[in-house]
Amino acid sequence: MSYRLWFRLDDVLPLAEHAMACPAHRITDAQARGLAPLTPGLIWTGTSRRDVLSSNGLPGWYSESGDVHTADARTWRHISTDRYGVAGRPDYFQAFLPLRAGQASGPVISMLRGAHYTGRHWVTVDIDPADGHLIGPDRVRVVQHRDQLIPPDGRWAPAMVTSSAVAGVAYPALVADGYTSDAGHALPRFDRVTVEQMIADLDAVHANPDRNSDPMPGEYPHLRMTGDVLVVFDEHDDGEHVTYRETDRVHPDAEGRYPLGAYTWPWQLAAI
Numbered sequence: 001m002s003y004r005l006w007f008r009l010d011d012v013l014p015l016a017e018h019a020m021a022c023p024a025h026r027i028t029d030a031q032a033r034g035l036a037p038l039t040p041g042l043i044w045t046g047t048s049r050r051d052v053l054s055s056n057g058l059p060g061w062y063s064e065s066g067d068v069h070t071a072d073a074r075t076w077r078h079i080s081t082d083r084y085g086v087a088g089r090p091d092y093f094q095a096f097l098p099l100r101a102g103q104a105s106g107p108v109i110s111m112l113r114g115a116h117y118t119g120r121h122w123v124t125v126d127i128d129p130a131d132g133h134l135i136g137p138d139r140v141r142v143v144q145h146r147d148q149l150i151p152p153d154g155r156w157a158p159a160m161v162t163s164s165a166v167a168g169v170a171y172p173a174l175v176a177d178g179y180t181s182d183a184g185h186a187l188p189r190f191d192r193v194t195v196e197q198m199i200a201d202l203d204a205v206h207a208n209p210d211r212n213s214d215p216m217p218g219e220y221p222h223l224r225m226t227g228d229v230l231v232v233f234d235e236h237d238d239g240e241h242v243t244y245r246e247t248d249r250v251h252p253d254a255e256g257r258y259p260l261g262a263y264t265w266p267w268q269l270a271a272i
Contacts, residue, residue, distance in 0.1 A: 002128035003087040005044075005051050006146055006263070010247075011071035012123045013112050015042060015055045016099055018069075020109055022057030030094040031056070034134030040109070042097040044127060044135065046088020049182070051075070051127075053097075073125075074263035076150050076179045076187070084182055085151070087127035095127065097135040108137050115142035121248050122146050144249040149187050149262055150179045160270040161188045165261060166198060167205050167220060170270035174257065186267040189257035195230055198260070199223045206235075217242070223260075230258050 019025070019040040028043050042053045052070035055061055061069040075085040099109040106114075112123070120142040125135065156174040173188035181187060190198070205220055217237035222244060224231045232248040250258045261267055 002126045002130075004148065005073040005087055005125045005127060006075070006148065007053065007071050007073050007123045007125065008264075009112070009115055009121050009123050009142060012042070012053060013116060015053060015061070015069070015071055016040075016109055016112050018061050019055040019057040019099060022055070022059065024058040025056045026058050026060075028056055028094070028096060030096040030133040034096050034132055036096050036098055036134050040099045042099065044087075044095045044097065044125065046086055046093045046127070048086065048088070049084045051086050051088060053125075056096075072182075074146075075182050076176070077182050077184070079178050079180060089129070092129045095131070095133045095135045097125070097140065098137075101137040108140055111140070111142055119246060119249060120144055121246075145251045146259065146263065147251070147253070149189075149259055150176045154179055156189065159186075159188075161186050161267045162270040163261060163265045163267045165221060165265040166202065169198075169201055171198060175269070181263050183266075185263075185265070186269055187259070187262045188267050189253065189255075189259045189262075191257055192252070195223070195258050195260065196225070199225065221247070228252055230260060232260075 019042065025038055025040060027038060030043055041056050043056055045052050051073040054068050054070045063069050077084050100107050122143050122145065124141045124143065126139040155177040157177040159173060159175040160170045161173050161175060162168055162170040171190065171194050173190050176187040179187060202220055202223055218235045222233040222235060230250040231246060233244040234247050236243045236245060248264060250260050252258055
């Protein structure tokens with residue numbers, strides 16, 4: 001049975017570029033089991049709490065703490081059972097994704113690179129034990145927004161939520177009942193009226209910094225509506241120029257609600 005993993009493109013693309021740029025590549029168990037040639041690729045590894053992608057390039061890419069640099073899938077945690085939405089199983093927990101493998105739109109690496117310039121912010125990877133240990137290119141997609149938040153049978157409850165991303169202001173939302181993100185954050189969905197209020201409130205923060213403890217450049221996002229789509233921008237100030245980088249696009253769901261910041265902002269329930 002296939003399971004869809006959701007990664008941020010900003011996390012995956014640097015790993016893919018590392019694998020492509022390295023002069024040599026290590027042979028992994030998954031690659032050997034999948035009978036894949038020695039080629040640039042990403043390695044999926046799953047545990048009971050995490051699904052990660054890593055590069056097979058040599059020299060390897062390590063963090064400051066000495067750990068292998070990875071891209072983590074953004075998933076849910078069921079609070080009462082402490083169960084996570086992961087693809088890994090005790091008997092199936094690793095597979096290899098060749099970056100030069102082709103699909104209708106070209107090699108996987110070209111798809112990832114192109115997504116960087118076309119407003120795509122999420123990468124989905126479908127993991128299926130039936131595929132063996134080789135992830136085919138048709139199992140990978142790049143999309144503008146995330147449309148799966150919790151399991152289909154999950155429920156939603158009204159609540160007030162807040163986040164440092166919105167300067168601590170509380171807003172009404174429907175929140176995933178009994179679920180958080182794997183990082184422990186609430187998963188809210190907002191109606192359009194509330195989203196428009198957020199836009200106005202954040203515009204006021206940027207226009208009147210002295211009223212908000214003089215926020216640092218880039219401390220709070222900028223929000224804009226383009227038709228029915230909510231676009232999120234980060235601000236960058238190098239001391240001479242201010243630039244804005246699009247970081248997400250949020251489409252309304254079937255009920256007209258926007259999962260703004262779900263899996264990307266530290267939402268939490270607000271004290272009432």
